[in-house]
Amino acid sequence: MRKLIDAILTPAKQARTLGANQWQRWFLQSEHRFTITGLSRSGKSMLFTSLMTVLKYRSEEQYQCLPLLRYLPMELVDQMWLEPLNDLPMFPVEQHIEDLAAGQWPPATESVAGFKLIVRLRQAHQLKRYLLPYTDVVFEFIDYPGEWLSDLPMLGKTYTQWSDSAWAQQMNAPQQRYAKSWHDCVNAFDFEQPPTPGNVQQLVNAYRRYLQEAKSKGISMLQPGSFLIPGSGFDFTQQGFTPLPSRISSDVASPWTQCFTQHFEAFKHQWLEKLKKDTFRQTDKQIILVDLFEGLNHSRSHLYQLRETLSHLADTFVYGNENWFKRHVLQQQGIAKVAFVATKADLVPVGQRDALLSLLKDVTRGATARFKDGEVQFEHFLVSAIQATDEGSHDNALRYMNDEGRYMEAEFEALPPDLKSMPEDEHYPVLPAAVPPDYLARMLNGKGLDRLLQFLLEK
Structure with missing residues (x-):
């Protein structure tokens, strides 16, 4: 039996020896190219910082975060590391952690940065271990100023x-x-x-x-x-x-x-x-970050313009799930999965998050209308890159720390579930939450990243 298996696998092993890089790319790597698209103030820098931190603690420290992420089982993670992405500067995650430790939110992005995140998984099946001892799941991320994004329709x-x-x-x-x-x-x-x-x-x-x-x-x-x-x-x-x-x-x-x-x-x-x-090169999955709070804090007309902006931006990217030959041989591909993400969801009570999700779907409806014939899978998510608030004394209240270090409670009126439900001249104040002293634990307990990653990674 052993000789039979060796006879079957020997040609494959020889191919691996002759073309190690090609072999690894075909069989040992599962590549995921992400474009995280977000306008200015949409929370890209904090999301990148949280994502890198959470995955590091999950793989290296075996911290029980991202409980709904089944694609990267903790027990099979062998190691994780970062690599530069071509000639792009590395994302400054260490500096952002230092900012948080000093009580400051990460600054707005003013230049492009990128990185590869490689998670090495051990094979669970005995036969697979003999041929393919591990699988590298490769994530490619690029961060850039949101101001650049709004220029692409020009x-x-x-x-x-x-x-x-x-x-x-x-x-x-x-x-x-x-x-x-x-x-x-x-x-x-x-x-x-x-x-x-x-x-x-x-x-x-x-x-x-x-x-x-x-x-x-x-x-x-x-x-x-x-x-x-x-x-x-x-x-x-x-x-x-x-x-x-x-x-x-x-x-x-x-x-x-x-x-x-x-x-x-x-x-x-x-x-x-x-x-x-x-910057917006080959990618097969896209995360579109949407800051609904900026519009809610100003007026309904701001949210209408946000809807218009997202509709225009959807015209600047190539969407559609191409076949294997085009994707792997001709290197032609469109974006096959899109996640619309309302960031900073911890700034509203749990009881208001259904309305926030409904508002997100309404604001993005012009963009989703461009995904025809089921060629693009898309979903809507609420995400907290860091859980900066706590439950309040009742369902429509939250507790948070203000800039002066005082622990405060705020009460909330009902959020509009869509644009037409929002009075023309009414606005909803944004909670001025400061960076909590226990920022690391609150990053590791952020909400929604597991569902977001599971949607993007599953076949």
Whole structure:
């Protein structure tokens, strides 16, 4: 019997010797490429930090976290390690842990980072152990500023198309509230003067001030968001542009339209195309983080704009479950699984989370409508990367520590289950929870990550 097994397995062993890398890639590795997509303030940095920490403690310390994650059974985990992802800088998880220890939430992402997380599983079946002693489950993650994400839809537009749409958005709520100074600047500007570098910079600086003000007030659809952070590498001081009223942008002979068209095309080709190719590369699973609290804290119109933003973003990615030949031989693939995740779910009482999940489904309905014919599996999840609150004295209350270190209790009104149920001028304050002293234990007891990973990893 042993000779028979050896006769069957010898060719396979020889193939493994001749092409070890290819063998490992085909049979010893289970690869999962994730794009974690999230607009600014959606909680990407905290989610990455928590995910890396939880998986480390689960595999190395045998900590009983992620109880519903059946795909990576604790008893079969041999080891886990991190590796760089191509030429990307490593995600700064150690610095983020130091920030939490100092009582500070991790800072917003301002540059791209990535890593590979490899979990080595021992084979449970005797025959499999003889041929394949282990399986490496490889996760690839990329973190990037949310401002870059909102710029991707610009790739499909001309300057005039983008300018007209951006200007139209600024004339409606909620941007209209914050665009007055910018519009006053444009109305007073003399477009008969030539677009010299100084004149261009005057307009660009005024537009950036509007973008910064609107961002601070919770506006999600701001373009170009890359102008707000230094990490893009695009020199907006030399090749900046702004949207213009249609009386200018529609005049193809206008020196301003010609100048801004040239700068707009440079922005797309020198920055956005490279960004999409390098940062949003091959991926088969996507996590879309959604911060509902930013909209709830401001107004219903903010949430309507968030729905519009997510709908536009769904058009920038390739979706669809390709066949094996295309995925493994031609290296062509679309995103086959999408998880819509409402972050910071610990900021509402348990009794309000059904409403929060319903609101998430309503806000993302424009994006999910693009997943036709069942080619893409998608689900909605509530996730707490860190359990920063405790149960209150009744079902609609939570306890938390404020910035002054005082343990507080807050009561909650009922959350709207959809946009139409939210009064136009009403808003729901966001709980100002500080970093708890026992942040590590609260990360390990975060909620929802096990269900999220199980959905993404299961066949």
